Amino acid sequence: MTTTTQSTGRRRRREPILPYLLILPTFFFVAMFTAWPTILAFYQSFFRQRLNIAKFREPTFIGLGNYTALFSDERFLLVLKNTLIYVLVTAPISIILGFLFAMLINRAIRGIGLARLAFFQPTILPMVSAATIWMFFFTPDYGLWNTFLQRFGYSGPQNWTGNPDLALIAIMIVAIWKNAGYYMIFYLAGMQSLPTDVYEAAVLDGANGWQMMWRITLPLLRRTTLFVSTIAFIGAFQMVDHIFVLTKGGPSRASTVLLYYLWQVRFENQDVGRAAALTVILIAFLLLFTVTNFVLSERKEGDHA
Numbered sequence: 001m002t003t004t005t006q007s008t009g010r011r012r013r014r015e016p017i018l019p020y021l022l023i024l025p026t027f028f029f030v031a032m033f034t035a036w037p038t039i040l041a042f043y044q045s046f047f048r049q050r051l052n053i054a055k056f057r058e059p060t061f062i063g064l065g066n067y068t069a070l071f072s073d074e075r076f077l078l079v080l081k082n083t084l085i086y087v088l089v090t091a092p093i094s095i096i097l098g099f100l101f102a103m104l105i106n107r108a109i110r111g112i113g114l115a116r117l118a119f120f121q122p123t124i125l126p127m128v129s130a131a132t133i134w135m136f137f138f139t140p141d142y143g144l145w146n147t148f149l150q151r152f153g154y155s156g157p158q159n160w161t162g163n164p165d166l167a168l169i170a171i172m173i174v175a176i177w178k179n180a181g182y183y184m185i186f187y188l189a190g191m192q193s194l195p196t197d198v199y200e201a202a203v204l205d206g207a208n209g210w211q212m213m214w215r216i217t218l219p220l221l222r223r224t225t226l227f228v229s230t231i232a233f234i235g236a237f238q239m240v241d242h243i244f245v246l247t248k249g250g251p252s253r254a255s256t257v258l259l260y261y262l263w264q265v266r267f268e269n270q271d272v273g274r275a276a277a278l279t280v281i282l283i284a285f286l287l288l289f290t291v292t293n294f295v296l297s298e299r300k301e302g303d304h305a
Contacts, residue, residue: 045280047273091235097180120181174242226297237258262275
């Protein structure tokens with residue numbers, strides 16, 4: 001009896017170690033490739049270091065000098081403005097279209113599989129390939145985009161990627177076209193798991209399609225919307241591939257966003273300190289959008305409860 005009790009006690013002492021061993025690989029990769037680079041960037045942002053200038057190759061502590069220089073630079077302020085416009089336009093429109101596409105194809109009719117494939121097909125394309133396709137669409141003289149707009153009375157061919165007033169709109173169109181089908185999949189999966197008896201009761205009560213969508217579907221998909229909106233806003237900050245292909249940030253930085261500007265500062269200008277400061281600013285924006293999204297979602301859920 002004593003031996004059994006001792007064996008059980010040893011086993012109980014060993015069991016708490018297992019969960020930590022299971023999360024150890026994840027913890028290692030997060031610490032190595034997320035936490036450490038973030039800490040290093042925060043540290044380097046307080047130093048001036050230019051690898052392409054001999055007298056500035058060694059790090060020199062300047063405190064908040066990199067941040068002060070950035071926020072007093074008109075180029076950075078323009079990039080910041082472009083980034084906020086890009087994120088606040090592409091993310092909500094992509095989410096709304098994804099939801100509407102899911103509503104449209106969430107029905108058992110013949111040929112619906114082809115419609116789902118058509119909406120989802122842009123998602124499986126690499127962004128570089130998608131941007132290459134749209135580069136032909138945006139061709140001023142014979143591009144399909146101008147031809148399509150002329151059908152609705154829009155006169156004259158426009159150089160979408162070469163016009164400072166249209167370049168940012170062009171890259172937003174590509175991003176929305178690419179992402180809407182991806183978010184549609186999450187909404188479609190959520191809709192197909194909703195209880196059907198709720199809709200049957202709503203039909204018996206005389207509810208129309210708009211009322212069922214607004215009063216039933218959207219509230220039941222609140223968690224899905226939280227997840228989709230989080231990845232949509234984070235993804236909008238991270239998308240730069242199509243900018244390399246379509247505009248290269250031009251003309252006159254009209255389509256330069258924060259991550260593309262970070263690449264230019266780090267790898268073209270080789271300014272390590274300022275690039276680190278830009279990294280910290282980018283991380284701060286991501287945290288701000290993510291935390292705000294969660295807080296607003298939880299508040300709405302508490303109000304409904």
